Amino acid sequence: MTSKISVKNVFKIFGEKPGRALEMLKSGQSKNDIFEATGQTIGVQNAAFDVKEGQIFVVMGLSGSGKSTLVRMLNGLIRPTSGEILIDSDDVASCSPAKLREIRRQKIAMVFQHFALFPHRTIAENAAYGLKVKGVSSDERREQALIALEQVGLSAWADSLPADLSGGMQQRVGLARALATDPQVLLMDEPFGALDPLIRKEMQEELLVLQRTLKKTIVFITHDLNEALMLGDRIAIMKDGEIVQVGSAQDIVSQPANDYVAAFVADIDRGRVFTAATVATDALPMQLTGDTAGDAVKAMEEQNRSAVYVLDGEDIAGVVTYQQAAAADRESGTADVPLADVLITDFPTADRDTQLADLYAPASSGLPIAMTDADNRLIGVIEPEAVFAQLSADTVTLDTEPQAEDEKRELAHTV
Structure with a gap:
């Protein structure tokens, strides 16, 4: 299985003069020390991972861990300070603006936590928005939007308005909007975070069902370890802008890389992580x-x-x-x-x-x-x-084969 996304030694430092902060970071100084000395904020430090084609790769971390910065670098909304972000052979980190627009339109779609739906447009029109930006004709937009709405179980609501739908249904529209453009890569930034727990679980299960058919390459951002363990083929755990462990759900639960990861997985229901x-x-x-x-x-x-x-x-x-x-x-x-x-x-x-x-x-x-x-x-x-x-966790080794308006503007840049 080939890598669809390859992230190599990516750093992101926020501030006008990131050079000194980058040198201090590479010399081993802490994020807090660098901020006190330079006023520069470390967003992501030395991120490196590969996402295979057709995988769900989950990036999990608490608020401020750098996970949202990372996913926005994957589609060029934020440019890294240094490093490479390859989608196929194209480097999103250094390509021209024209090339970046082409990659976004042809390969990437993004699903946000807040639904970012246009309240005055129908469900079908919302689902077709990315196609409209791409210049697709109205008839074709409608046809592809209806196909995407059918995939998420909302074709009957095509001519309704967002206000007529529940929160979970609105999030399905957001997913349909992404699917309508037939992207190769789906970037999902805490897409179910605003939903009630029961609806959230339903959406997780529906995403897995869809993925069995669509086989998209998905990068999924979450702060919820249970969600990460349920969805992820592979999982990256972030802390203070750094990826501290990458592995399967079983790897992370059975062999945590450090005390930070061990504390996260201590209360996990192992019976829902490990399989026969x-x-x-x-x-x-x-x-x-x-x-x-x-x-x-x-x-x-x-x-x-x-x-x-x-x-x-x-x-x-x-x-x-x-x-x-x-x-x-x-x-x-x-x-x-x-x-x-x-x-x-x-x-x-x-x-x-x-x-x-x-x-x-x-x-x-x-x-x-x-x-x-x-x-x-x-x-x-x-x-x-x-x-x-x-x-009972007696085994320790495995042998085997876890703001709406701003997002509307980001959506316009993404598609």
């Missing part, structure tokens, strides 16, 4: 035809397992426990007891994306959970103790 795939091991199954209870006992002793799954060809026949297989051997006086005689056919299953929170009850049965693919084929086994250990 993060704790699964190889299945190493037996065959219903050909293997015996004695073979199963030997295999479990070698693998240090208390149960083993049994296949009938490629289909899962069931699971055999060490206790039952060993007892059958003792009672029969032979190791040739058929597996069918000790087979448990009622067993728990999960797919690789099942959250650990949903595995607690199946794991409590004591049987290993069969991890299956879309064809119900066995692709791994989840031991109950692995589920409980991850939920």
Whole structure:
């Protein structure tokens, strides 16, 4: 997967003479010391990351961390003091104004926290605004706006006014406006921050559903770690203008880079971060035809397992426990007891994306959970103790494959 966005050693210093502040920063002096000495404010320091095509890359940080400055540099609303910001092969940080306009119109759209809708225009007209700026004809604008509104479930409201819509619906219009221009990159600056918690959760889920179809490259800004962990394929955590950690949700929760990150993730529900795939091991199954209870006992002793799954060809026949297989051997006086005689056919299953929170009850049965693919084929086994250990944070390593008018003016520059 190629990088759609590549940020390399980007600094942003606010002030008339950033040179001295940049030198002090590179020599290791703090943001506060630099401000006291120079009056210059450090917005972003030495940011570096890549966003793969089709990924949701979440930038998470508290107020003043530099996340909004960073996202505005990605589309040239703010120019960095130094560094490179590549979208494909174009450097947004240093390109000409004409090239920057072309990149904005052809590749980038932005969704804001405040909806920035025009109250006197219909929903369809608001959704088509970016197309109007690009010079698209009225008929084509209408057609593309309706397609975008259909994607966000608002086509029936096309001729209504923003005042007729709830806050969540208005934010959907903002998303439709961005989608109508068919951008390659979506920049979303705390787009759900002004919504009520329930509506916010709905919007998060709808964005994930849309992304499965659209596969846009998305940079999503938030101050909410739960939102970051839910949405992000990869997450960058910022503090004082610096990116302190970049990784998957599982990386950040299980291996925080420092005390700052550790404090953020301390109270996170690990059951909603980790999935079956993060704790699964190889299945190493037996065959219903050909293997015996004695073979199963030997295999479990070698693998240090208390149960083993049994296949009938490629289909899962069931699971055999060490206790039952060993007892059958003792009672029969032979190791040739058929597996069918000790087979448990009622067993728990999960797919690789099942959250650990949903595995607690199946794991409590004591049987290993069969991890299956879309064809119900066995692709791994989840031991109950692995589920409980991850939920209780006993494991520390992973082996795996978290102002409206101003924004209207920014929107006009963006599209």
